[in-house]
Amino acid sequence: VAVAAAAASVDTMNVQPKFSASDFAKFSHHPEQPVSPVLPEKAPAPAVDRKAGILYEVWHSAAATAMEQVKARGGQQLTVEQVLRSNGSLTLNDVYARYNMSADIYNVKPKLGFYCLYRHRSNDTHPPLPDCVNITQTATTHAQTLSAAGFDYVAVDVTNWPVVNQATDIATLRPTEVLFEEWLQLRARNISTPAIAVWPCSPKGSNTWQYLLDNLYNNPTYASLVHRDRAGKKVVFLPYNSNCYDADVEKQIQSNGGRNDITTIKMWALFGASDAQRDVWGFFSPCTAPTGGFTTSMVGVGDCNQLSAQNGPQGPALEISASGSYMLQRTALALASPGHMRGLTLQRLFKKVLAVGAPDLFMSSFNELIGGRQQVTSPAVAFNQGLPRDPQRNSVWVDTYACEFSRDIEPNEECGSRVFEVASACVQLYKAGKTCANEPTSACCTTEDKEIWANVFTLSRKDGGDHLLTNSEYEKTTLISSGGWVENCHAIVGPTVFCVDTALKDGRNGPFLLYNTSTALPAGASRALYRCITPAGLHFFSTSAACEGQGKMELTLGFMATAPGGETLRALYRCRDGATFSHAVDLPCVTPDGPVLGYVR
Numbered sequence: 001v002a003v004a005a006a007a008a009s010v011d012t013m014n015v016q017p018k019f020s021a022s023d024f025a026k027f028s029h030h031p032e033q034p035v036s037p038v039l040p041e042k043a044p045a046p047a048v049d050r051k052a053g054i055l056y057e058v059w060h061s062a063a064a065t066a067m068e069q070v071k072a073r074g075g076q077q078l079t080v081e082q083v084l085r086s087n088g089s090l091t092l093n094d095v096y097a098r099y100n101m102s103a104d105i106y107n108v109k110p111k112l113g114f115y116c117l118y119r120h121r122s123n124d125t126h127p128p129l130p131d132c133v134n135i136t137q138t139a140t141t142h143a144q145t146l147s148a149a150g151f152d153y154v155a156v157d158v159t160n161w162p163v164v165n166q167a168t169d170i171a172t173l174r175p176t177e178v179l180f181e182e183w184l185q186l187r188a189r190n191i192s193t194p195a196i197a198v199w200p201c202s203p204k205g206s207n208t209w210q211y212l213l214d215n216l217y218n219n220p221t222y223a224s225l226v227h228r229d230r231a232g233k234k235v236v237f238l239p240y241n242s243n244c245y246d247a248d249v250e251k252q253i254q255s256n257g258g259r260n261d262i263t264t265i266k267m268w269a270l271f272g273a274s275d276a277q278r279d280v281w282g283f284f285s286p287c288t289a290p291t292g293g294f295t296t297s298m299v300g301v302g303d304c305n306q307l308s309a310q311n312g313p314q315g316p317a318l319e320i321s322a323s324g325s326y327m328l329q330r331t332a333l334a335l336a337s338p339g340h341m342r343g344l345t346l347q348r349l350f351k352k353v354l355a356v357g358a359p360d361l362f363m364s365s366f367n368e369l370i371g372g373r374q375q376v377t378s379p380a381v382a383f384n385q386g387l388p389r390d391p392q393r394n395s396v397w398v399d400t401y402a403c404e405f406s407r408d409i410e411p412n413e414e415c416g417s418r419v420f421e422v423a424s425a426c427v428q429l430y431k432a433g434k435t436c437a438n439e440p441t442s443a444c445c446t447t448e449d450k451e452i453w454a455n456v457f458t459l460s461r462k463d464g465g466d467h468l469l470t471n472s473e474y475e476k477t478t479l480i481s482s483g484g485w486v487e488n489c490h491a492i493v494g495p496t497v498f499c500v501d502t503a504l505k506d507g508r509n510g511p512f513l514l515y516n517t518s519t520a521l522p523a524g525a526s527r528a529l530y531r532c533i534t535p536a537g538l539h540f541f542s543t544s545a546a547c548e549g550q551g552k553m554e555l556t557l558g559f560m561a562t563a564p565g566g567e568t569l570r571a572l573y574r575c576r577d578g579a580t581f582s583h584a585v586d587l588p589c590v591t592p593d594g595p596v597l598g599y600v601r
Contacts (some may be wrong), residue, residue: 006007014162015104015171017330017372017398019270024329024493043596048252049230050357052164052427054146055283055365055407056154060174063370064116065129066096066103073099077114080107081414084386085565092384092392106404108412112138117175119184128170139182141266142194146366149424151433153195153227155267155283157492159239162206170548180222190444195227199237199267199283201244202253209236209253216432218256233263240266240280267362270294270328276307277315284323284364284407287338287348289496294328296338296494299453299513300485301471303349308358317358322349322426323365324409324419328494330374332384332401334570334586335511336494339601341567343422343443344450346409350426354435361430363423368408371399381530382505386569388587404567415566450516453601454516454558455497458488458509458583467582468539469531471514471557473497508587512570513601514558526559527598540581543597560598568599 027314050601067077078095078409079138095105106114113139116125121128132138146154156176161168176198183193200209200214217226225236236253238245245266254260267281272601285295287304295301325345329336338345353361376396383393384401399407403415411417426444436445457476460467461484470476479485489499491507498511518526531554532540532547540551547553561568575582575589582589585600 015372016372017374018159019398021374023270050359050361050433051152052150052361052363052431053155053194054201054363055157055368057157057365057367057369058431059160059171060114060115060116060155060367060369061129061132061170061175062116063104063106063131063267064069064114066101067106067114068130068133069097069101070096075099079109079402079414080105080384080397081107081565083390084402084569085414085563087564088389090386091390093213094269095583106369107397107408108369108414110369111411111413112368113419113593115466117178118170119174119178121174126500128166135178136182137257139179140186140191142366143183143186143191145275145420146194147192149420150427151194151363153197153235155197155199155237155362157365158198158200158208158212159244159549160201160209160372161245163205164207164211166210174207176212177215180216180225184225185220193225196225196443197227197235199238199239200241202246202249202265203244204246204249206246206249209249210351212236213253213256213262215572217262218259222344229263232526232588233261235263235265237267237281239270240268240275269326271307273313277310279309279311279315280319281309281319281360281362281560282307283362283592284326285321285349286326286328288396291496294324295496296328296335297455297497298338298341298344298348299455300497304352306349308352308356309360317356319360319362320356320358321362321364322346322353322423323407324418324423325405325407326364327399327405329492330376330396330398331405332397333376333382333492333494334385335490335498336492337401337405339567340406340415340419341453342450343419344470346419346426346455347444347447347450350430351436353426353430357430361427363409363427363436364407367410368400368406369410371397373397375467379505380506381491381510385586386564386571388571402565402569404569416592452515452517452520454514456514456557456600457498458508458511459485460488460582461485461514464577465580466538467577467580468558469541469583470517505526506532506587508584509582510585512572512585514560518556518559520559521544521561525563526561529598531555531557538580541583560600562598564599568601569594570600572598572600 083090116132119131127490158172161172186193198212202209250264254262267283267524269282269284283304309319325337325339327337331337373395377394387393409420409423411420422443425442454471457470462478487499488509490510491504527543530542532542532551533554534551573584573589574593575584576591576593
């Protein structure tokens with residue numbers, strides 16, 4: 001059980017990442033080497049029967065219990081986001097390790113508190129965990145929130161638990177049963193709930209899928225709650241990867257003991273057009289670069305044009321996905337994830353969702369509050385961004401990080417409900433068969449509240465005689481074309497608007513993003529960053545419009561946050577490099593030239 005006492009300095013996770021280190025090594029080619037080209041799709045005729053589903057997590061029982069234990073001991077219930085905002089006064093060890101405990105760390109605190117859905121069975125005289133608190137309130141609020149947003153069903157994530165045992169029962173089986181129990185009672189009171197599907201890891205020799213069929217899908221009590229396809233068959237999603245998929249098991253699930261009443265849908269992410277054209281659904285689908293490869297860049301790039309599921313290269317779109325964010329590398333690494341960007345990521349993904357009008361929409365995710373981690377040590381900037389000195393900095397979150405870099409759209413205490421509101425508005429447009437041309441004032445469609453970012457490119461003279469920052473791609477291109485300048489690349493796969501060089505060993509002098517307006521944050525929460533030039537022709541940057549009396553101001557690069565957290569986690573430093581000035585992001589300078597100037601993306 002995750003809450004058992006442990007002396008480890010790094011928390012032991014029940015929840016495992018969906019993608020392995022070898023997966024990320026495979027994905028790392030995408031920004032440079034395009035996947036199969038996306039061919040034009042034929043939108044189906046407008047359909048009144050559009051379905052929207054969302055990934056739903058129930059695996060919080062052990063972590064929520066651990067948080068209750070921290071509270072009972074008089075401790076502070078901490079999240080990753082709160083540790084980041086402490087600016088070094090707290091570390092991840094303060095969450096559990098200081099109490100000699102270990103469990104998954106919450107990235108944020110949901111508006112409902114640290115809830116879970118575990119309740120012991122009536123015949124369980126020695127349950128492994130205490131019952132979760134406020135289960136009915138949690139289940140009711142989720143049902144009402146998701147139904148009002150337009151979601152027809154949830155797909156319960158069981159992708160880490162192929163075999164029935166106590167850990168599987170605590171994490172997913174019993175909470176899923178409780179979700180069925182609670183939502184059935186709500187329906188009996190004429191309160192709408194989404195339907196429920198399951199997404200179990202089902203390799204050869206697995207049996208979790210069988211338990212779910214026997215106890216839920218084949219239980220006549222729950223017949224009305226199970227999500228069904230348009231032909232009336234019950235739907236089981238299957239993770240389409242080598243660790244969780246077996247064709248023979250799929251046939252067994254479809255047969256369902258001779259009932260032949262199950263439709264299986266293969267679903268995964270970060271695959272190419274060839275799988276998408278075989279009707280493999282994406283539980284998230286990244287934006288693509290003009291080359292056809294994936295990208296995390298959202299500013300200064302073309303349309304998102306994510307893949308959608310089709311039957312053949314010329315077939316109409318059958319399913320398309322959108323997500324609060326996504327990742328191409330571990331999401332806690334800098335620029336490996338676009339983040340929420342106040343709904344800009346969702347908005348760009350939904351541009352294609354609304355244009356294509358596929359009959360099925362799948363979104364990620366709701367209540368993905370905890371997640372798996374992996375050890376990463378190279379390059380030097382490969383750590384949980386914003387935590388360069390934390391003792392757990394190299395135990396990196398893979399799927400979700402803090403409140404910004406997460407697929408999750410559930411409202412939370414630290415960052416509010418903005419992303420959920422954008423998602424809800426977008427789903428409503430999709431269900432109504434509308435686009436932003438019909439509803440330009442929809443939260444899904446407005447741009448002035450989302451397009452608040454500026455790319456900052458970093459360049460150095462080839463002879464080392466000068467370094468500069470620019471927010472102009474034209475200036476960057478012009479200087480490089482002159483032959484005297486080179487771009488300082490990012491060291492981690494993700495962006496395509498910046499160059500990426502995964503051979504870099506350090507990476508602290510790479511690119512970043514700033515706010516493009518002083519009004520992006522409340523008064524006093526941001527400061528301008530200026531580019532200056534000395535009489536000798538050397539560039540430096542400063543928070544002083546007078547350039548500290550050392551030169552003149554050339555331009556305003558953008559605006560930084562004055563404190564870490566939320567959208568901007570990485571500290572920006574000015575460095576001395578002999579006679580010249582350079583910069584460092586997240587890691588301090590080798591030779592510093594003053595304190596932290598502000599916090600950037």
